[in-house]
Amino acid sequence: MGRREREAVARAARLYEAGRSLADDHGRAVEAVRAALRPIQDAAVERALDAIPVARLQDATGGRLRLGSVDRSGLRTVRQVLDAGPYRLRQIPGVGERTADQIVAAARQLSDAVHETVAVHIDVDHPDPRTTALVMALQVLVEAGPEARRAVDTAAALTKRLGPLLDDARPAAGRLSMLTAGQARKARALEAVGQIRTLVDGAVRDGTPEALAQASVDLLRGTSTDLAAWADFELRSAEYYGLLAEISGPAPNTAAAEGFLPDGIAERVRGQQLDDSRLRVSLRGYQAFGARFALAQRRVILGDEMGLGKTVQALAALTHLAAEGQSHFVVVCPASVLVNWTREIEARTSLHVTPLHGPDRHDAFAYWQGRGGVAVTTFDALRGFPVPGGGEIGMLVVDEAHAVKNPKALRSQAVAQWAGHCGRVLFMTGTPMENRVAEFRNLVRLLDQAVADRIGDQAALPGSVAFRKAVAPVYLRRNQVDVLAELPALQQTDEWEEPSASDEEAYREAVCSGNFMAMRRAGYARPEKSAKLVRLREIVHEAGENGLKVVVFSNFRDVLGVVRDALDAGPRTGGPVIGPLTGSVPPERRQLLVDEFTAVPGTAVLLAQIQAAGVGLNIQAASVVIICEPQIKPTVEQQAVARAHRMGQVRPVRVHRLLAPGGVDERMVQMLKRKARLFDAYARRSEVAEATPDAVDVSDTELARRIVAEEQTRLGFTPSDPGSGSGSGTLGVASGARADDLSATEPAEAVDGRFSPSGTSGRPPA
Known part of the structure; x- marks a missing residue:
């Protein structure tokens, strides 16, 4: 056993200590957050218990307690019962020792339940010393960023492997130890040194020692001032709340975070690896699951409610594929958000981004073909680019995908062509259907014909539970209320x-x-x-x-x-x-x-x-x-x-x-409530067993005609003949209307500011 072996063991020992030191630094930062959070959380729990009447203790005991005398004594809330304790309860006439103990036990049970579910909201407009301390403690971890988190994970894995190897290699650290060791011990030491050398050399090539050192520096840097911490919180509150939930927030509802997918699909998704090394932000648990879903199922709709970060989930999937060696990706989106997509890719990933928009888009397309990275283009521009061959595109992402639900539209046909040549496709939409379940089926058909066929035909719509089960292989949706406790x-x-x-x-x-x-x-x-x-x-x-x-x-x-x-x-x-x-x-x-x-x-x-x-x-x-x-x-x-x-x-x-x-507003509000039921039953998780009769809605134009006719009758006007150019047959637009007022929210049959009679379709002038 020579000098090289001793040096290898010494290098491994230094790396092991660096990993342990980083774990300690991170642990102290996390504990500082928990310490700052504790009094805030306790106060929130006390407020919640103060709002729960004593009568609720019946729920925890199956109705066995008689609480009338407790209430009459002045103890009217669960918090007051806990503050009183068993001794004071026993002073109440009719409350014996056993009953007092049962009351206190039930109150503690409710208190524990509140502790598990209470959410802490940080009031940026009314900071106090406690919330300031919490924000400053969180800022240390937020400033350290996802790189520190990855370094901590790397350190944990490294120390776990190095610890036993260093124990086995201990005789190799000195000549005398090696001379006095038995034959078997020497053999184990030599084998351990070989594994250590391989492990340490790999870590050095990956830059692990530098990453561990930098993470420790970032975690020990601390915050500058409370004002700086509050300003940073207002700018990046999602990251602060994400860390807070991870460290000591309420236990997540796993089923909700996984979109209530069937067990088999959820298990498959959990087993999907996710390499986030090229992502510059941290993911929440439900977001990581969404990215894994896109990767594991390959051709899917991510239908999360708006505001849950569908974009970052898509970026996580793209960066994983890039880390695996894929080089070209395409994002298709409305023109209004092309700039936002470009910014998000630049800010949140290390991927190169090329906008394909405007008069130079074909030159940009050629540049992207040679350079690689993420091409971001619009629905209309996509039609002008050549459809790729199979395997050229690592993933096609279509944002606001409900825009392609009409298979007759040119934009839908263009997306369908591209999707047909891409092995991985991610549709993103918080509104996968509006009026008809058939629209959602059209989206599914672009991804998986077999799943679309299982949904059923328009004449015999399945119930919503059956619908969700049928589309589970391609559809994932989570709602804000289920995964964002801090909202x-x-x-x-x-x-x-x-x-x-x-x-x-x-x-x-x-x-x-x-x-x-x-x-x-x-x-x-x-x-x-x-x-x-x-x-x-x-x-x-x-x-x-x-x-x-x-x-x-x-x-x-x-x-x-x-x-x-x-x-x-x-x-x-x-x-x-x-x-x-x-x-x-x-x-x-x-x-x-x-x-x-x-x-x-x-x-x-x-x-x-x-x-x-x-x-x-x-x-x-x-x-x-x-x-x-x-x-x-x-x-x-x-x-x-x-x-x-x-x-x-x-x-x-x-x-x-x-x-x-009394007029059109009131009628439209009633109509909106009816139309929302379809989305709730089919796009969200629902217990509705069968489709309601109005699941297949009439068209927007027909609804408008109906409202006009009803209002004319209510106000005593006689609706004109539908073909005469006035009345309920011509749901026109006021002469002052601009062309872009006739947006996608309006009936589609407007012609030159008027509507075609009797529901016949018209075209606006060129």
Whole structure:
């Protein structure tokens, strides 16, 4: 045994100690978070127990306790019972020692349950010493980043392997030890030294010693000031909450985090390895599962509710494939989010990204073919690129995939061609269907014909439970309430405003002409007397008084113009009015408007067309959302709200929907409730056994015709003949409407501002 062996053992010992030291440093950082969290969590538990009446103790004992005398004694909540303890309980007439012990045991059982489920919310607007200490402790781990987490994992694996080998190799550390060791001991030592040398050489090639040292430095650096920690928390709250949940949050609902998949599929997904070495952010547990699902099942729909980070799950799948040697990937998305995708890839991964958009897109395509990386393009641009051969694309990602649910559309056909030549395809959509289950089946057919066939035909829809089971191999969905315990409260308020006489007059004129679009925005047709505008200005003023940012959504450009004029003309509390962000604004400019809105210190108002800004953009700087009129599809409103109420939001979100009673608004609200049932039964987990009769909905155009006809009857107008060019057969658009007001939320049969009679389809002029 010579010098080389002794040096190998010494190198391994230094690496082992570096790993142990990093584990200690990380452990101290984690314990600092737990120590800071404990008093906050205890206070939250006490508040929760203070809200639970004594009568609830019956639930924990199967109704065996008699608690009337306890309540009459003044002990009315579970917390008061715990504070009193068995001694005081025994002083209550009719409560003996055994009963007192049972009451306390039941109270402790409830207390333990609350401890396991209570979620801590960090109030960025009202910091106190306890929450400041928690944020500062968390910042150490957030600043250290995913590289430190990977280094800790590497250190754990390395020390686990090196520990036993160093024990076996101990005789090789000195000449005398080797001379006095027995033959078997020497043989084990020599074998251990060989394994140590291989292990250490590999670690050195991978840069492990440097990674361990850097991680220890980052964990020991500490925070600068409490103000810096709070500022960082507001910018990266999702990362802070993710760490908090991982360290000591409530135990996750595994079934919910795994989308309630059947056991066999869930087990297969859990067994899928995930290499995140090229990812620059940490994943939450449910996000890692989503990436594994895409990898294990190969051709899937990720249908997570908006705000859960579908983009980062897609990026995790791409970086895993890149680490395995795949070189070319394609992301197809709406033009409005192309810039956001490009930024996300650059910021969150080490992958090269090439946008394929604009007049130079074909040159960019050729560059990407040679350079590799991720090509990001739009649905329309995709049609102009040659379809790849099999095996050329590591993964095709289609964002907002519900846009290709119509197989007759050119964009759908282009995606179908590309998907047919790609072994791995990931469709991403929080709204996989709107009106018909058949639409969802069309998406599934692009991925797996056999699964689509199992769903059943349109004439005999399966029940939702059977539906979910049938699509499980290709479909994964999780909801915010199941996996984001820290999400701030969402308060939705329907603001029913009695229309003014001027509003009523404008509405009657719109109904008389059978003009559905004019009916929807009659509340803004005469701004000087608009009841909705009065309430909107009040909400904006109140938000300004509290330093909150507001986003105002409408489907109509002219309504946004009226809102801007009203806000500019009247008194309000500070802050600029930004926008409107409409469908005619170029995609690059849309993101810049959102950035401008986010960068404003304090209050600001962003005006946005609901389709243009309701998809893909993150507007979580806003905590007040105003929707000027109800939309035809429930998911349009849900998407818009989810732009603000999503992972990373640090304030409660208040949503105000402005409505006028008795007319089109009230009818549309009722319609939205009915249409939402289909999505809840089929796209979410549901216990509904059979499809409801309205699972196959009538078209949006037919609904609009029905509403116009009913309103004309209610107001005493006689609907004109459908073919005469007026009345219920011509659900026209007010003459002031812009072309991009006729968005995907509206009936599809508009022709030159009018609707074709009797439901016949028309085409807008070129």
